[in-house]
Amino acid sequence: MRLFLAPMEGVVDFQMRQMLTDIGGLDACVTEFLRICDQRLPRRVFIKLCPELEHHSKTQANTPVAFQLLGGNPEAMAYNAAKAASLGAHSIDLNFGCPAKTVNRNDGGAKLLQEPERVHNIVKAVRNAVPSDIDVTAKIRLGFKDRSLGLDNALAIAEGGAQQLVVHARSKVDGYRPPAYWSELRPLREQLSIPVIANGEIWSPEDLQRCAEQSGCVDFMIGRGLLARPDLALQIKNPDQHIPWQWGSILPILHSFFEKGLTQYPEKYCGNRLKQWFMYLQRSYPEAETFFDKLKRLRSRIDIENLFVQQALAHNIKLSYDNKR
Ligand SMILES: Cc1cc2nc3c(=O)[nH]c(=O)nc-3n(C[C@H](O)[C@H](O)[C@H](O)COP(=O)(O)O)c2cc1C
Incomplete structure (x- = not known):
């Protein structure tokens, strides 16, 4: 089982990634998103968001950090992905899940999930722009207005050449209201040949167990649960040895x-x-x-x-x- 620390803009920055990966149990983490319109961003912008680029894209605990981009313009996404790779990113993650109004108004985030073909084109453009040893991954919600296009988007991403997909098991309209629809991840997991990572509403080892049973997923991404319990990943990975921290x-x-x-x-x-x-x-x-x-x-x-x-x-x-x- 692999456990990922979820990207959280304004919360999981360099310092928080450092703290949580130092505590342990995490296999990888992701930067906050870098929003791409149609400009070519300079080096300093990349380094500011991800100081780990200067340390082989790893935290001091040696945990890999993927660089996340968000935007709807395939050429601009491709150019900036190549730039991140040239600066040392080993993995580029594409954000198609952000529900923020400003982001969605500007043609980015979850809004794109209404058009799987556009999602496909962005993934493909980025995949073609970065060297083959750099992973291209994506993070989605199950949909925008509803969850009906979850599988279409997932297939579009896999066919675009992505190596891995994280799915937050809710639509944009579902917001952050429980529940997360873990069972709706199962068809994605069954029909994709790339790893599908389950995300959303995992606050305890018991939640993770239920998520695994319902989704069929074997890898998980956790955000708020790790902030609420910084040793949650240790608890999940070592249930017999780890005594939950007081x-x-x-x-x-x-x-x-x-x-x-x-x-x-x-x-x-x-x-x-x-x-x-x-x-x-x-x-x-x-x-x-x-x-x-x-x-x-x-x-x-x-x-x-x-x-x-x-x-x-x-x-x-x-x-x-x-x-x-
Ligand atoms: C404050 C906040 C900021 C977030 N920022 C990002 C982001 O930059 N990129 C992204 O892909 N997801 C972002 N997310 C979504 C999380 O990565 C995750 O999908 C969501 O919180 C559900 O997982 P959880 O229930 O484990 O927290 C953010 C969520 C929150 C609450």
């Missing part, structure tokens, strides 16, 4: 994440990424709720640092995080 193991990771982010943002925004992560963590840890109640009002570095120290003392937790790297 808050005492999570707090030092959050502290390290906060400290690493300090150089990235102006001070008044220094807690923003941390606050965002807490939105997910509250689902799994009652302590995260108490912490977030206080954190949400804080802006300065020193106040947030003090909160970490207070919470560590209150729960008898050491804040130093040794990720062995």
